[in-house]
Amino acid sequence: MSDALLHVNDENFDAEILKSNLPSLVDFWAAWCGPCRAIAPVVEELAKEYANKIKIAKLNVDENPKTAGQYGIRAIPTLILYKGGQIAEQITGAVSKTQIENAIKKVI
Amino acid sequence: MTVDRDIIIIGGGPAGLTAGLYAGRSMLNVLMLEKLSPGGQVLTTHWVENYPGFPGGVSGFDLMDKMKDQALEFGLTIQSGEVVSIQPGGPEQDYHRVVLTDGELTCRCLIITTGAQPRKLGLPNESAMVGKGVSYCGTCDGPFYRGMTVAAIGGGDTALEESLFLTKFVSKVFLIHRRDEFRGTKVLRDRVFRNDKIEVIWDTVVTAITGDDKVTGVALKNVKTNEASTLPVDGVFPLIGVQPISDFVKGVVKLDDGGFITTNESMETSVKGIFAAGDVRSKILRQISTAVGDGAIAAFMAEKYMEQLH
């Protein structure tokens, strides 16, 4: 549980992510999803390594159906990278750290 | 030449974790490289009913957590890393180089347990529609299809099991199979036939996935009559088996026509000191129980190989 990793929800998504000055990466996940568990440590590591460069957050799709619905999440894990309130990159499924890093490098 | 490790295991599914447990218990200096976190394909399975020792079944998560903990107890080190290629042999034919996305490591012995991934239908827009209605994991994505209609494609155990799991959420599963009978085991076939949310479409293949932003349906062709039709669905779940993760060793060790690594009964590949175990290997039954057996043999043979090197 790193301090760098943020937990966002339906209430603060707008303020924390869409209105964020830094670009951000949101990991849409759920407790019952195996592949989400598989990439969780990678997301945590990236949150530490890229602290101050990108905001890395997790959103539980069960507890926050509004945001998950708004972005049409149909598969998890889905990682969405936002820049200036807009979707810049989107990754679906459990991918390697390198693939996520490449996407991060495109937005920072 | 000094090497970084005695044994490097690539991939932390059931085969790799078992190899790690055995090698660790033999006090060898062993490292596992895993690109995600350990667990492998089992993490995409909700409930495992056919792994011995667990009457009533066991959750895929719990089983893999326990396998990992048991391997760690015997000193296995697990490092996060993705292997992109290997260079076998060395000048004296006594060590191998493992190339990662972010560095290199050397070892005396390699055990490849990179497993397999879902096979794609091979339709042009299939990859683009992943996350927009196409999914290879009912267990992961089923809950997003609450009250909707989906198509599942396949006829093996995984297709039957995943279709049954999907019925917990969806209002209807069309199970599309290219033959007129299932390959899957009888218990699962019976459960599918008894389930009134599942409608089987026999002798049929999917020729297209329709929709732009999200899946709206599939185009079908009956392989016996050649009759074409369309079926409106919200989701498409191709469950047509697996393909090996072996591209990174193409041209290094011998592969079969399907790309699976060929080994003998001792898990030895075509290159000395390189072993393969689990789903990535050419074999007849890809299951947790067989992956575990392969892993044990690979570690045992790796140890024998090391002894002979000294």
Ligand SMILES: Cc1cc2nc3c(=O)[nH]c(=O)nc-3n(C[C@H](O)[C@H](O)[C@H](O)COP(=O)(O)OP(=O)(O)OC[C@H]3O[C@@H](n4cnc5c(N)ncnc54)[C@H](O)[C@@H]3O)c2cc1C
């Ligand atoms: C949906 C589904 C349901 C199933 N249900 C059952 C069941 O009920 N009972 C049963 O016995 N079996 C079941 N299976 C099959 C079982 O999961 C596999 O046979 C088993 O997981 C194979 O183990 P493995 O260790 O060979 O490979 P995998 O489990 O595939 O593990 C391979 C590991 O290697 C890693 N890896 C791959 N490439 C690299 C790389 N280049 N660098 C580093 N790491 C890498 C992967 O991330 C992965 O963690 C099911 C499979 C699926 C997909």
